[in-house]
Amino acid sequence: MTDVAVIGAGMAGLVCAQQLSQAGYSVIVVEKSRGLGGRVATRRLFNTCADHGTCYLKPKGELLERFIDLLHQRHILEVWTDTVHELKPHSSVPQPQSPIPNPRYIAPTGISAIAKFLAPGLEILLNKRVTEITPTPEKKWRLAMDTSDEEITATSVVIAIPAPQALMLLEPLGESILGATFLENLRSVEFSPCLSAIAGYSSTLQPPTEWKAVTFVEDKYLAWIGLDSSKRSNPQQPVFVLQSSAAFALHHDQTQDLQPAGEFLLNHAAESLQLSWLKTPEWIQVHRWRYAFPTRPLQTTYLAADTGVPLICCGDWCGGNLVEGAMLSGIAAAEAINNYLRHLPLPKASFLEELNNSI
Known part of the structure; x- marks a missing residue:
C-alpha cells in the first residue's frame, strides 16, 4: 500500500x-x-559505455539551464563541444552550424548519470x-x-x-x-521512431579531429553521428553512435534482426563522410526506439x-x-x-x- x-x-x-x-x-x-x-540511456558494453538515446544536453529553458548548472557544479556534466557540424546534401565535408546558441553538455560516465x-x-x-x-x-x-x-x-x-x-x-x-x-x-x-547503432573500432584507428558530431540534413537514412568515445576520460577505442532518420526506422518497424540495418547505416555514413573505415567496426549493436521523439x-x-x-x-x-x-x-x-x-x-x-x- x-x-x-x-x-x-x-x-x-x-x-x-x-x-x-x-x-x-x-x-x-x-x-x-x-x-x-x-531515453536518457547509457549502454555498458565491451569495457566501455555509449549514450544511445539522448546524446547530450543543451541549455534550453530556465528549468533545464538550472538543472545543467547544478549537475555541472557536481561534476556530473561537462561541456563536450560548442561547435555542431552538419552535412548538407551533395556535400562530403561537414560544416559548422551557425549561429551556435549554446554548448552541449555530456556525462563522462554516461548520460544515465543524470537519472x-x-x-x-x-x-x-x-x-x-x-x-x-x-x-x-x-x-x-x-x-x-x-x-x-x-x-x-x-x-x-x-x-x-x-x-x-x-x-x-x-x-x-x-x-x-x-x-x-x-x-x-x-x-x-504521435511519436517518430529511431534506430541507434553503436559501433566500436580498433584502438589503432585515428578518428576525425575536426568534428565530434555531425547532423545530416535532409538525409533519407541517417540523422546524426557522434564520436561517443570523445566524451570519455580515457577511451580504450573509438566508439561512434549513429541515429537513423524516422523514415528509415519506420521502414524497419517489424524487422526482428536489426544488425543488417545498423550495418547499412554505417556504410551510408562511410560513403557520405568519405571515411571508408567506418564500414568495418570490430563490433556493432543496434537498438530500436519506437517512441523516440513526440511529433504530435x-x-x-x-x-x-x-x-x-x-x-x-x-x-x-x-x-x-x-x-x-x-x-x-x-x-x-x-x-x-x-x-x-x-x-x-x-x-x-x-x-x-x-x-x-x-x-
Whole structure:
C-alpha cells in the first residue's frame, strides 16, 4: 500500500516521484527496464559505455539551464563541444552550424548519470512491468505486474511512459472509468521512431579531429553521428553512435534482426563522410526506439483521467520540448496529485535547490 505509484523511471517519472517523496508522500516507482532514465540511456558494453538515446544536453529553458548548472557544479556534466557540424546534401565535408546558441553538455560516465542523480531516496522496482491497472471497491488502484505473485495498491497513480504504451495499459478500463476525452487525447499523441547503432573500432584507428558530431540534413537514412568515445576520460577505442532518420526506422518497424540495418547505416555514413573505415567496426549493436521523439504532443503539461481516484499521465509528450518538457510535466503531475490528496507543501520553484540539499 502506497500513496503514489509512478509507472516509468524516465525523467518525468523520477522528477514527479522526487517532488512527492520530498513533500512526505509514500512513493513507489515501477520500471520495466533494468536501468533508469528512459531515453536518457547509457549502454555498458565491451569495457566501455555509449549514450544511445539522448546524446547530450543543451541549455534550453530556465528549468533545464538550472538543472545543467547544478549537475555541472557536481561534476556530473561537462561541456563536450560548442561547435555542431552538419552535412548538407551533395556535400562530403561537414560544416559548422551557425549561429551556435549554446554548448552541449555530456556525462563522462554516461548520460544515465543524470537519472541516477534523481533516484536516491526513492523506492524503485526495476525489471517489473505493470500489466494491468484496476480500481478497487475501496477507491484505490491495484497494479498487477508480470510476476504473478506481486501487486501494488496505491491511492493514486502517475503513468510516466510514452502515450501509446499508456494507452495499451489503460484502454481496457474503458470510457466508463477513464472518460472519452482522456482516451481520445491519449490516442492523438504521435511519436517518430529511431534506430541507434553503436559501433566500436580498433584502438589503432585515428578518428576525425575536426568534428565530434555531425547532423545530416535532409538525409533519407541517417540523422546524426557522434564520436561517443570523445566524451570519455580515457577511451580504450573509438566508439561512434549513429541515429537513423524516422523514415528509415519506420521502414524497419517489424524487422526482428536489426544488425543488417545498423550495418547499412554505417556504410551510408562511410560513403557520405568519405571515411571508408567506418564500414568495418570490430563490433556493432543496434537498438530500436519506437517512441523516440513526440511529433504530435499534447499542449498541456499533464493529462488527468476523469475519475474519482487520481490517475495522471505525464512525459515529454505533454508539451513537448524533450528533457525539459519531461521535467516540467513531472512537476505538474506532482502538483496535480498533491491537489487530489493532502495538499502538502511541494518544493515547487526551489525544487532543484532542495534536491541538491537532500541528495
